[in-house]
Amino acid sequence: MSTRAENKKLFVRLAVIAAGMFGFGYALVPFYYEICRAWQVNLLDKPDAAPVNTQVDTSRTVTIELDSNLHKLDWKFRPLVNHVSVHPGELTTVEYEVVNTRKTAVTGQAVASYGPQFAGEYFKKLQCFCFTQQTLAPGEVRRMPVTFVVDPRLPKDVTSIALSYTFFEVDGRGGRS
């Protein structure tokens, strides 16, 4: 056989391997789920943790300090009350007010932080304006709720949690682009 014919034969073989490996990439998909099942990991139809009893712990009170900040964004942003006292396990709603002082629509994203930092783990937000981006029309005033529960497993020595929000501008949406 001439070199040319042999080259062609080898080309076809290697091209078949390449095509087969493309298919192999797709074969990894069912293979992955089978492995996960075999090792009992990543089972999507099972809950991560068993439900626990969430009784309100009236034996103690935690003060939630509300704080607001703006990062390079000329809005007005404040909580309607500066602090609330809650019992761990008690469902509470507080409100923030934000004003877009610009003449254009602006989109912002709020990011929450906690003091002390580890308290964030016990601060469960059920509803929050920080879950989505907020687009405000020019001059719009908006009141936005935060609904939360403080986990009763909060360490006993924590008597006060600072909840602080910072609004960042989202580029390219509304205002400056």
Added chain:
Amino acid sequence: MSSIAGTHDPAHDHHDDHGHHGPAAGLMRWVTTTNHKDIGTMYLWFSGTMFLVGGIMALAIRLELFEPGLQFFDPDRFNQFTTMHGLIMVFGAIMPAFVGFANWQIPMMIGAPDMAFARLNNWSFWLLPFAASLLILSFFTPGGAPGVGWTMYSPLTVQMGMGMDFTIFAVHLLGMSSILGSINIITTILNMRAPGMTLMRMPMFVWTWLITAYLLVAAMPVLAGAVTMTLTDRHFGTTFFNAAGGGDPVLYQHIFWFFGHPEVYIIALPAFGVISQVIPAFSRKPLFGYASMVYATSAIAILSFIVWAHHMYTVGMPVTGQLFFMYATTLIAVPTGVKVFNWVSTMWKGSLSFETPMLFAIGFLILFTLGGFTGLVLSLVPVDIQLHDTYYVVAHFHYVMVAGALFSAFAGIYFWIPKWTGRMYNEKLGQIHFWLTLIFFNMIFFVQHFLGMAGMPRRIPDYPLMFETWNKISSIGAFGFGLAQLLFLYIVLDCIRNGEPAPQKPWDGADSLEWTHLPTPAPYHTFETQPVVK
């Protein structure tokens, strides 16, 4: 030549058909060329251009990280730079550089007249500029280039703007180019060797490329599959990686790294090959342990397919899985160690001289081994969980990618440029280039080990004040490194235009066919009559 039946005597006949005509003139020479040397040259210039483009992005990153806080770029833009820097350097700079070496060297080293599929070779190259244009154009789409990291992890890729689609198509083109190029290389090596050039007589560079080409054929299609799944998730309603539809983002990481780890060796093995040519030449001794070198390279290639999950210890895999991938990964240190010891043994009692290629090869040897050691550190699950996605990882892979692959590419260029251009480079400037590159490289990346150990995360445009000093040093080093590469560009241009004429064999110890059988510069067509290797 036998196609012309005539009355001429054979010698004359030969002359008529194979007169050593030169290349066509003008731009069309480069568009239509099927000559392996032309195509190799184009690969190398393309790679050099992409090296500058990716380098400018690296400098933008280091500029932003010079001080804590946000000074020059918003975080989105910063992420776009880190993403594109990675993609361009891996697929645009390093891989094409070694394909360029392969095109120039493999036919000459095995005594073949050209690559097996010369036209396909042209096409493999010309896919690249289009892919690179797509990558760069993505910056000018609404939303900019994708800021997802070069690994293109889901779910971010599902959310990005149309720049992501540009990138996906670019990856498709790059993959196609690599696969076709690899098929060409394998066919050339297996079918076109000169009589007497048995597999176990081939120069080590050819061996490493043969194995690399097989890795490419096996791994690149898997990447093509992964980005195709991302594409169909984005636009055609599939949910491979979209958790909202029952998919799993972690699945993407598995598929990506199944490609990604062999990719590491796709980059490293040809670099090993270049070093295996350079060190014996300047030690004036044959390569120590040739056969063990071949087996070690094959062992690395096979192992590279079963270690991928060491890139993703933190995704939450069973401890048995972590242990398997940890042991498999540490096992790679064995064949790699064989190679390092063989290079050192080649130099042992050799008659050494330290021209620029040798300097880069020794720089490679020391720094690549250091990068290998940090790789061993990272292979250990308990340590990796601490260091995952920190600057320690950044330092580690730049030691193997820059001090490994790039140093080896420099060594190769200085080593072969006399054969390619017929002229010698400026030895003094070459050595200055080496020392500047070495010093600034360590200035950039050595300190990043400290940053990573202290917990500085990668791919973030801002950092706490405590990281400032090392970041400043690293950034200054980066700009020094960038300037040193402009010197390299000057050295290459100066060599092409004003270099002293080079002898046929400027390096005493070089013994492969391109040095022993071919004049300098290598003629446009070589080995049309194959040599017989004894």
